[in-house]
Each structure stands twice: as C-alpha cells, then as structure tokens.
Amino acid sequence: MKTQRTPDHLIRLTVLVMCGLVVALTAFAAVVTQPHIDSQELVGVLVLGVFALAATNSDVDARAAMGMSGNVMVLIASLVVFRYYGFFLGPILVGFFGAFDLRQLRERAWSKLAFNASAESLSLFAAAGLFWLIVGSNSATADVSQFIGVVVASTAYLGLNSMLIAIPVSLTCGEPYNRVFRQIAAFNAGGFPFAILGFGLGWVYLELGAAVVPLLLVPILIARRSFASYLELQASQEQTIETLILALEAKDPYTSGHARRVAMFAGYVGEELGFGPRRMERLRYAALMHDIGKLIVPNQLLNKPGRLTEAEFERVKRHEPVSVELLRRIDFLAPVAGDTTTEAAEAAVKGDAALIEPAIIHVADAFDAMTSTRSYRRALSQETAFSELRNGAGTQFNATAVDALICGIERRGEVYGDGHEIDTHEWAVAPPEAGTGSAGLGDFVPEEQVAGA
C-alpha cells in the first residue's frame, strides 16, 4: 500500500539529505585541502563565530525586518579572512556558529537547527568555492577581482540560501515553491549591501585586527537599534489604530470586523494591482480607518432599531467628510484620503483620479457590506455581490478595482457572504432575507414590494 507523504515527512527527509550533503562535502573538502589548523585559524574561527552567533541572536525584531544583515556580513567576511589563511573549511565552521539561534535551542527545535546549519553550510560551500575560483589564494589585497569575487559569492550565498529555505516554508504553508522562493529571495536581497560590507569587515580584521572591528560594528548596531525603535513605534501605531477600531465597534457592534475585512479585501486588490510594500501599508491603514469618522456619531443613532429621521440621517452622514478630514491630517494617508465631492467620486469611478486607493476602499467597503448580515437584511451570496459589483463597474464602482477584487478572491478560492460570514451576531429580530438599500447600492427589492411583503 502506498503511504501518504505529509509535509512533516518531507521536511524531515529534506533535513536528512541536506545534513548528509554537508557531511560528505566537508569530508571531501578536508581530504582535498588537507587543512592544518593553527592558532591563527582557530582564533579566526572563534572570533568570527562569536560575531556570527551574536548577529543571529541579537535584536530579533530588527533582524526579522532588516533581513540577515548582521549574519551575512560576518559570513562573507569569513570568506575573505580564511582565504588569506588558505583554510577552506573556515567559513563553513563560522556558518555553523551563525546557525545557532538560541531561542530555537531553548525550544529544542532540533530539526530547525539542523536545517539552518546545513542550509548555511551548503550556501557557504557554494559561495566559498566561487570566491576561491575567482580570486585564487593570493595575499589579501583590495583589488577589482576581489570585489567581483565578493559580489559573485554574496549573490551565490543569498540565492542558494533562498532556494533551500523556500523548501520547508513551501511545504509547511502549502504554497507553490516558486512563489515562496521569490518572496524569500526578495527578502534576502535586502542583505546584499551587508554582504558587500562583509568584504570591509574581513579587511579590517586582517589589517587592523579584531580590536578595531567595533569601529565597524558600532554604526551597524546604531542602525539596528533605530530600526528596532521604528518597528516598535510602528507596532504602537498599529495598536493605536486597532484600539480605535475596537472603540468604533463598541459603538456599533453589528459592524464588528468590518474595518479589518475591508482592509483585507483592499489588500487583495492592491496585491492584484502589484502595489509595493509602502503603498500596500498605506492602503491598509486607510482602509482600516475609512469609517473612523463614525466616532462622532452618537451611539444611539448607530444602534437605533427603527428608521432614522431625516435630521438623524444627516447627522450619521457627517461621518464621511469627518473620516476624510481625519485621514487628511495624517501626511502618510492624506493622498489616499479621498474626497466626498461628487466630481471626485466620479473621477475615482472612471479612473481619472490621481490615485486609485479611494476607489479600491469604496469597492472593498461595498463588497463587505453586501456579504455581511445587517439589521435590514441578511448577507447576500458571493455571486450576487459579484454581480452587483460588475453591474456597477464604470458607473458606481471603479472597474479596475472591481475586476481585481473578484480576481483576488477567486484566485484564493475563498467564499464570503450568506452562510460563509466571518463574524456573526445574535440578532434580537432576525433580519429579513432581502431589504431596502445595501451599501449605497440602491434597492435590490422595490420599496412597494417590501411594503407589500
């Protein structure tokens, strides 16, 4: 009987194969190069190994965002340093140090540790081989060939490392390997300048000695510290917005999760349209805060069970310009704050506006409103919502945003709407199957029909 291979089995198999490869290649390198480890090489391994260990374990948050910057710098430095000593295995030993994430060690994540160590070693084997091939084992001088060697070796290291890391990530997440590889490679590419800096670190170590290395590490640590502060403040910004969304939902519990879902759908559209990370971040914040003006609407009006009077309706409608005004006061969000004038709305629908973001949020908002149960009607099915969006494309909604949203949802195979709602509520009076008005889409059922029903 054929057994089903689970991702765990495949990951363990990958780790075993890679560890076997490392052992075989190390033995081969040891036989070919016949290394004579003297005190100079031992000190080199220890010093650079400690640097690599520190780089791997320092400031986890900054490391996550700044890539493998610290570690890759030390590893490329080890290529320069050990070539000078003629010690081919040096970089691989330093790579072993760099693979030891103490947090994983504490968690006894042996499989991850073994994988990381073997991935580092194999990447370094390739990098060291290419570096030696280009530069040879001449004495250390900073010339063009050495610089080219560093560039090629760094590219090989970062590229191979991305290929190897993509294997378990793709198996665990169940995402296509190519897509995961591209994401990891883009992330690793951020470490390239630091790989080049590794050349400088190697030079400082050789020419000025380990005691002068702090002159290089100090500005890097300062950069990492400010980056960590940036991440901390970014998390606070996120938390602040999250808290306000919660405050908003406390005022109007029946729209719970609406802001987050609108941000998610807007994100789908941004991804389909190929937005960069900065634009995506701006779109997400603007989508999360698109209804923030509702803060000024009295709770009684938001939760009024019956129909609103004209004056009350006007008061509720004031939340739209207030939302725009609040977003405009934040430089980062001002360009996507939108405009409540009729001309601006028409320009957004036709795609004549400078930025498409307000139109994206409008479409995402309407889709979520249609696929959520409201007091006046049950959630519509996804097909009905798609059909309403398509019907309004070009007149009520921006056609590009509509196509991108439908494409994004279908590509993910996700279903929203009646029977598939994320956040559900207990309603005192069950909402009717169909009702008047939905997300400003007009009436699905004529007034007289509702009245007659």
Place this chain on the structure above:
Amino acid sequence: MNRWARVLVLFGGGAAVALGAELAQPGTRWAALALIGGAVAAGELIELRPLYRQAIPISFAFMVVLARRATLGEAAMVLAVALLATFLVRNEPSTVEGRLALFVERFVEGMSAALVYRGMEEVFGLPMSRAQLLTALALAALAPVAIAEIARMVRERHVSVPISGRTADVALITSATLMAVSDLGVEGHGGMGLWGPAVFTIPLLAAWYSYEHLEIIRRTYDQTIHALGAAPELGGLVRDGHAERVADLCVAMANELGFSRHELEQLQTAALLHHLGQVCIDEPDDGRAPEPVAIAQAGAAVLRGTRLLAPSGDIIAAETMPFREKISSRPSVMSGQILKVASAFDELCEGRPQRASGALEALHSCPGYLYDSRVLAALEVVLDRRGLLGDERLAVNL
C-alpha cells in the same frame, strides 16, 4: 528633481571631473580628490536625522577622508567647489541667504577636520602608529560635528550641550574614522584605496535608512494622535482647537515644573485625547452634557488598550481626581492635575487669550482641594511669560 536625482547629479559631476583629470594627466591625485569632492557634495543631501537632535550630513565623513588625502590648500579648493555645487543644486534652505550661510558653515566644518588632522600629524610626528592614526582621524571626525553644534547654539542663541541621544554623532565619527583609515591603510600597508570609503559608507546609509523610517513613523504617529484629538471637535462636541491649546499649555506648564521629555510626551498625548471618551459614551437622553468623570473614564479605557498610550490613559483618569497633596507627587496624578488646570483654563477663556487674567483669577478662587497650587503657579508663570497677563493682573498669594 528629487533628492536622489540631485545626489546622482552631484556625485556624477565629481566622477566626470575625476575622469577628465585622469584623461588629461594620468596618475595625479586630482582624480581621487575629485571623486571625494563628488561624495562630499552628494553627502550634503543625505542627512542623519535622529529624533530630537540636529540633523548631520554624511558629507562630514567624506570630509575626513579628504582631510587625510589632501593638503590644506587642496582640501580648501575641493571643499569650495563641492559645496558650491551643492549650493547650486540643493533646495533647502529655501532662501539664498540661508544656503549661503550653510555653505560658509560647511566650509568651516570641512576645514576644521583638515586642520585637526594636520595638527595631530604635527603632534604625533610621521609615520603615525595605528593607535595614533586612529586617534588623529577620530578627532578630525569630531571637529565638524563640534562646529555644527556650536553653529546650532549660535543660531538658537541658547547654550546647551545635550549628552543623550548622540547615536548619530557616534555612527558618523566611527564610520568616518574607518573610511579614512581604510583608504590609505596603516603604517604604509593595507590601504583599500577609494573602495574602502565606498564600502564603509554602507553602515552610514543603513543608519540613515533607519533614522528616516523612524522619523516618518514618528510623524505619522504624532499626526494620528493629533487627528484623533480633533475628532470630538469635528463632531461639534468641543470648542474648536481646545485639544491643541490645552496640549500646548500642558507642555509649557510641565516644562516649568521640570518634567522629563518622556513625561512631557505622555502628558501631551493625554491632553490631545482627553475628550476622546466623549465620542465613546451614550449621550444623556435629557440633552444634558455627559458627566466629565464618565468622559474621562471612557477615554482612559480606550487608551489603556494600547501599551504606548496606557500611561496617557492613566493621566486622563487622574484628571478628574480631586487634588490631594500626599499623593500628587505620582507622575500620572501630577500630570492629571496639570491637564485639569489647563483644560479648565481653556474652558474659562473660551479659547480667547485676552480672557487669561479673568480665567486665572477664577481658578485661584476655587476651593483649595480642586486645583494643585504648584500647577496654578506654573500656569501663572507661563501666561506671564507669554504676555497674556495684562496690567490688571491680580496679585495672588499662593
């Protein structure tokens, strides 16, 4: 032309001059000096901007490389040409006078690095040992930073030499030292040539990148708080500009009372958001204004949901507490008292500064348990300094 285009133009200009010099007369030092000049000119537009500190350009680091490579005359010439190019290309400061003043300042800063390095050479004698060379270069790197600080104090007409938050200066001095030492090596060997300064610019650019991101998110965060502070005003629940005026007064009073920067920031946030609770609670059915305690408690509850905002939530909660001398030394309680006084003062003034004297008098007339007398004294000092207490100011015994 955006900043990076200007950076490219300036560095490209230096590279073109270097190429021209090499073609005209191969093997002279002018090609290298022209490249360094291009880096100085371009580096002027890339500034390290740490929070709460003066920005410093990374050109200071290239000035140290120049100081080691060039004689004093050559350094003066390269600096003059490079800074003139930047003067023509940069768009900040916006006025010609401002750019001219900056040109002169930068020239003095660049020459200070060259003079200090040559001076140290005289002191140590040639050839310098590794330690002597590193000392000479570090001092040369320190010189422009020190001159820039002096220039700031002259501009602000205020002498202050803050020690904390000097990370950008440290990053610049260490990188500049390394760039200059890697260029020509130590004790006659190990020089990487201009590859060295090029490679060791990377940590400075990484620092610049981090500072820029930090500055942007700080601004976004501050603007988010200010925008949310304005929400009750946009809803017509509070008088226009109340939150901003109260925050401004709170900061001035807290400064007067010797608060730390951290405490000042928490108080400012609390002041900006002290009416946020009003938009979260139900309006009373009888049309009365909601109870201040209910507003404060609701606002505090919202802010306590965020780690960074929680201390400001405590301050808002403390705003409605009556003054008690024994417990008012606690930071949040003291800040709450300041917020209470500032908010009451603005309400009494109805946003009009000309009513300051009357409002102050009214606050002093209140029962002693209502407002902290130290806070009222600080308010009086702040108002007096702003010239808001006219001749009719009442003498108040505190």
